[in-house]
Amino acid sequence: MKVSKKIVLLGYFGVGKSSLIRRFVENTFSEDYKVSIGVHIFKKNITIPEKGTDVSLVIWDLEGNDDITNTRLSYLLGTHAFIYVYDVTRPATYKNLENEINFLKEKQKNTPITVVGNKEDLVTKAYLKQNSNDFGSLTDFYVSAKTGDKVNFLFSNLAEALIK
Amino acid sequence: MNQDERLSILKDILLTDEREYAQKVEEKLKIVEELVNKQNQLSDRVNPIIEERLNDFVIEIPKTLGPVITEALKSEIKNSQDAVVEALFPIIGKMIKKYIQQEMQILSEQINAKMNNAFSFEALKRKFKSKRTGVSEADLMLQELVHPIIEQIMVIEKGSGIIISEYSKTQAIDEDMVSGMLTAIKSFAEDAFEKENQELNYIEYDSFHIHLQNFSDYYIAVIISGSYNALFKSQLEDKLLDFAQNSINKQDIINRDSFSEKLKKHFQ
Ligand SMILES: Nc1nc2c(ncn2[C@@H]2O[C@H](COP(=O)(O)OP(=O)(O)O)[C@@H](O)[C@H]2O)c(=O)[nH]1
Ligand SMILES: [Mg+2]
Numbered sequence: 001m002k003v004s005k006k007i008v009l010l011g012y013f014g015v016g017k018s019s020l021i022r023r024f025v026e027n028t029f030s031e032d033y034k035v036s037i038g039v040h041i042f043k044k045n046i047t048i049p050e051k052g053t054d055v056s057l058v059i060w061d062l063e064g065n066d067d068i069t070n071t072r073l074s075y076l077l078g079t080h081a082f083i084y085v086y087d088v089t090r091p092a093t094y095k096n097l098e099n100e101i102n103f104l105k106e107k108q109k110n111t112p113i114t115v116v117g118n119k120e121d122l123v124t125k126a127y128l129k130q131n132s133n134d135f136g137s138l139t140d141f142y143v144s145a146k147t148g149d150k151v152n153f154l155f156s157n158l159a160e161a162l163i164k
Numbered sequence: 165m166n167q168d169e170r171l172s173i174l175k176d177i178l179l180t181d182e183r184e185y186a187q188k189v190e191e192k193l194k195i196v197e198e199l200v201n202k203q204n205q206l207s208d209r210v211n212p213i214i215e216e217r218l219n220d221f222v223i224e225i226p227k228t229l230g231p232v233i234t235e236a237l238k239s240e241i242k243n244s245q246d247a248v249v250e251a252l253f254p255i256i257g258k259m260i261k262k263y264i265q266q267e268m269q270i271l272s273e274q275i276n277a278k279m280n281n282a283f284s285f286e287a288l289k290r291k292f293k294s295k296r297t298g299v300s301e302a303d304l305m306l307q308e309l310v311h312p313i314i315e316q317i318m319v320i321e322k323g324s325g326i327i328i329s330e331y332s333k334t335q336a337i338d339e340d341m342v343s344g345m346l347t348a349i350k351s352f353a354e355d356a357f358e359k360e361n362q363e364l365n366y367i368e369y370d371s372f373h374i375h376l377q378n379f380s381d382y383y384i385a386v387i388i389s390g391s392y393n394a395l396f397k398s399q400l401e402d403k404l405l406d407f408a409q410n411s412i413n414k415q416d417i418i419n420r421d422s423f424s425e426k427l428k429k430h431f432q
Contacts (some may be wrong), residue, residue, distance in 0.1 A: 004326045004327060004340055005326070006324040006344070008325055013242070037348055037349060037352040038245075038349045038352070041341050041344040041345050041348065042341070043338060043340050043341045043344075056340050058325065058326065058340050058344045059342065061185070063245070066226065066243065066392070070245075072351070073356065074323070074351035074354070074355065075348065075351060075353075076325030077322070077324065077351075078193070078321060078322070078323030078324025078325070078326065079324065095385065116362070
């Protein structure tokens with residue numbers, strides 16, 4: 001069986017959304033598409049042997065926005081799962097975390113949201129512990145697009161959850 | 165006191181004052197004159213310096229202030245990207261419309277030019293064929309240029325851009341990504357026409373024509389190579405509408421396989 005799922009990545013400029021996707025996916029829609037419409041589409045097939053299912057993740061990389069309410073809402077329609085990314089080294093990218101997540105929940109009801117703190121490679125475990133209050137209970141885990149830590153886990157975990 | 169004496173006294177009174185006055189005025193004039201001279205001399209010396217400085221300033225400003233301004237503009241645009249896009253939307257929309265109108269104009273002129281060449285044997289043949297089939301001569305001519313070929317048909321869920329069903333003669337492109345991109349482009353363009361509440365129904369990509377037929381929960385994208393003309397468009401529309409109305413029910417939208425089966429049957 002083959003199913004396709006739409007995944008949308010959101011988060012501030014420069015938190016590493018495109019880097020995370022690039023880590024995970026090798027093929028992309030031709031870059032020479034002249035019109036910039038503020039989104040890039042990627043795709044990755046994942047096989048889940050236990051289910052005998054092939055999942056095509058169609059990943060929408062929305063160009064960063066320093067305010068989620070400015071996101072083009074039509075791009076959020078029909079999303080099967082969101083990945084919200086912030087940068088653990090830049091407080092500005094997570095200080096509004098709760099509001100941003102609430103906005104998503106309101107606009108796209110019943111859609112799971114995975115929250116990750118990226119650039120984990122730049123900080124120590126102690127730092128993450130110390131600041132865990134700021135990252136809040138919303139954070140699911142920390143990743144690094146640079147080292148690749150937990151990047152595959154992030155996407156494959158999502159794929160599995162989506163076909164349950 | 166005789167007449168002369170009186171006159172002398174009067175002269176004295178009048179002229180002394182006048183002379184003194186005249187002298188004072190003369191002195192003042194001299195001062196002013198000197199001042200003016202000095203200033204002239206000064207400006208003779210200063211003007212070139214100022215001019216040179218001004219020239220330097222004009223040359224230097226793009227080097228020194230330029231990057232600062234560019235940087236400020238860049239970050240301003242970056243920070244208010246949506247505002248910029250919003251501002252550009254109506255313009256882009258109008259540009260697209262204008263472009264299409266222009267292309268149509270060019271096309272119809274070309275056709276007219278060919279039609280005027282009415283005495284060729286080809287044209288005569290076309291005339292008979294047009295009479296026989298009821299298809300306009302212009303459309304026949306277009307068909308002669310390049311036959312339209314349906315390369316791929318994709319049924320795409322609105323919003324998510326996920327493929328519901330797909331039919332192609334040759335599997336060449338990644339339909340998941342194309343359908344996502346088409347959906348994104350469609351949303352973007354439709355936002356541009358928001359006020360007119362239009363739905364995008366045509367995109368050109370590379371040498372392909374992409375016909376978009378909109379239904380409520382999904383849309384059908386037909387990728388065509390060759391010439392895409394009004395006759396073909398109208399036939400295609402009829403076929404798609406007929407398919408959606410008579411072949412497809414709600415179940416098919418959930419069940420990809422049955423949808424694909426029907427699609428294949430209808431368009432083979
Ligand atoms: N050290 C480090 N740098 C990263 C990581 N992820 C992204 N970056 C850098 O952060 C910058 C912004 O990344 P990008 O993917 O363009 O961010 P986006 O705007 O969210 O798409 C780039 O210079 C990346 O090289 C990471 O995990 N660790
Ligand atoms: Mg990016």
